Every structure is written in C-alpha cells, then in structure tokens.
Amino acid sequence: xxxxxxxxxxxxxxxxxxxxxxxxxxxxxxxxxxxxxxxxxxxxxxxxxxxxxxxx
Amino acid sequence: xxxxxxxxxxxxxxxxxxxxxxxxxxxxxxxxxxxxxxxxxxxxxxxxxxxxxxxxxxxxxxxxxxxxxxxxxxxxxxxxxxxxxxxxxxxxxxxxxxxxxxxxxxxxxxxxxxxxxxxxxxxxxxxxxxxxxx
Numbered sequence: 001x002x003x004x005x006x007x008x009x010x011x012x013x014x015x016x017x018x019x020x021x022x023x024x025x026x027x028x029x030x031x032x033x034x035x036x037x038x039x040x041x042x043x044x045x046x047x048x049x050x051x052x053x054x055x056x
Numbered sequence: 057x058x059x060x061x062x063x064x065x066x067x068x069x070x071x072x073x074x075x076x077x078x079x080x081x082x083x084x085x086x087x088x089x090x091x092x093x094x095x096x097x098x099x100x101x102x103x104x105x106x107x108x109x110x111x112x113x114x115x116x117x118x119x120x121x122x123x124x125x126x127x128x129x130x131x132x133x134x135x136x137x138x139x140x141x142x143x144x145x146x147x148x149x150x151x152x153x154x155x156x157x158x159x160x161x162x163x164x165x166x167x168x169x170x171x172x173x174x175x176x177x178x179x180x181x182x183x184x185x186x187x188x189x190x
Contacts, residue, residue, distance in 0.1 A: 001104065006161055010168060013097055017172045020089050021179045 011040035060185040070177035071138040077180025090176040094169050098140035101165035107156015108134055108144060108166055115153040127153060130163070136170035 019033035061080050069076030075090025101108075111127045119127070131153075135141050156163040 001161060009100065010165075013093055013168065013172065016089065017093050017175055020086050020093075021175065023183075 007041075007044050011037050011044070014040060063181065063184060063186075066180045066184060067177060070173070070180055071136070072142075073139050074137065074173045075176045075180075077177050078183075081180055081183055083180075083183065086176075086179070090172070090179075094137060094173045094176070095140060097165050097169035097172055098137055098144070101162045101169055102144055102149060104162030104165060105151055105155070105159040106134075106162025106164070106166040107151045107153055107159065108141065109150055109152050109156075111153035130167050133170040133174075134163075134166045137166065137173050140169060141166075 015033045015035075015037035018036045019029045024032065065080050066077040069080045070078075073079065073091070074094035075087040078084075078087035078090060110131045111124075116124050116127060151159065151162075
C-alpha cells in the first residue's frame with residue numbers, strides 16, 4: 001500500500017469519526033467530514049514539504 | 057418515561073462491540089457508522105500484519121523510558137478496539153511488538169481502530185441522558 005493511499009484511508013476514517021460525534025444536523029455532519037478530511041490532507045501536504053526542506 | 061441505562065453498560069457495550077454505547081442509547085445510525093469505521097480500521101490493520109500483542113520485556117531491551125511507555129500505551133490503545141481485538145486473538149492472530157514495528161502501517165491502523173472506538177465510547181457517554189440534563 002502506497003503512502004498516499006494509506007494517508008487517504010486514515011484521513012477518511014478520522015474525518016468520518018469526527019463527523020459522527022456531537023448533536024448536529026446531517027448537513028453539518030457533511031461539512032464537518034469535509035473540513036476534517038481537507039484539514040488532514042493539508043496538514044500532511046505541509047508536513048511533507050517541511051520534511052523535504054529539512055532532509056532534502 | 058424509560059429509565060436511562062447505567063453508564064457501566066455504555067462502557068462495557070462500547071468496548072465489546074464498537075459503537076455499542078450508541079446501540080444501548082438506541083442511536084442506531086451512529087452505532088452503524090462507528091461499527092463500520094472501527095471494523096474497517098481493524099481489518100486493514102490485520103491485513104497489513106500489524107502487531108497486536110503486549111510488548112515483552114525482552115523486546116523492550118535497550119529502549120529508553122519514553123519509548124517503553126509509548127510501546128505499552130500503543131498496546132493499550134489496540135486493546136481499546138474491544139470486539140475486533142478479541143476476535144483477532146481468538147482466531148489465533150498474533151503479531152509481536154518487533155513484528156509490529158516492521159509492519160508499522162498495520163500497527164498504526166490497529167492503534168487507530170482502538171482510538172476510534174474510544175471516541176465512540178466518549179460520544180455515547182456524552183449523550184447519556186443523565187449527563188445531558190446537567
């Protein structure tokens with residue numbers, strides 16, 4: 001399994017779990033899932049570039 | 057008006073069956089999603105040959121205190137998955153600490169399954185009727 005596929009899988013699982021929590025409407029849950037998924041991918045992308053700059 | 061189920065039932069059901077706390081509270085949708093998430097993470101972890109055994113003392117030789125603590129915390133987190141963890145053990149799946157370090161993708165996925173189940177237990181705890189009246 002490649003790093004990208006694994007990262008996508010973890011991000012999807014975490015986003016879905018975060019969206020389930022709390023008393024929210026279905027639309028808010030959808031927004032929460034998108035927000036968490038996008039945040040996770042942005043964090044990984046930024047972290048990847050930081051590691052690239054540090055290690056080359 | 058029905059009486060609220062005891063909180064111990066939420067904890068026990070939530071550990072034995074992922075999302076079981078929601079099932080006790082009759083939140084069937086959340087139960088189904090939580091069960092699917094924990095089951096998916098556990099299955100992925102098992103297929104990726106993640107470590108699921110408690111680290112032996114010999115395996116931790118040479119590690120500093122923080123690394124030992126993290127290794128044991130990881131084992132506790134994997135056990136928090138509850139049902140899938142017990143099923144895997146009952147089915148004979150056994151991967152030691154060192155094997156788990158080699159197959160780190162699977163080990164991380166098994167830890168994630170446990171943490172997702174802890175989130176489900178905490179979510180059900182928050183929805184407990186007695187808690188919500190406060």
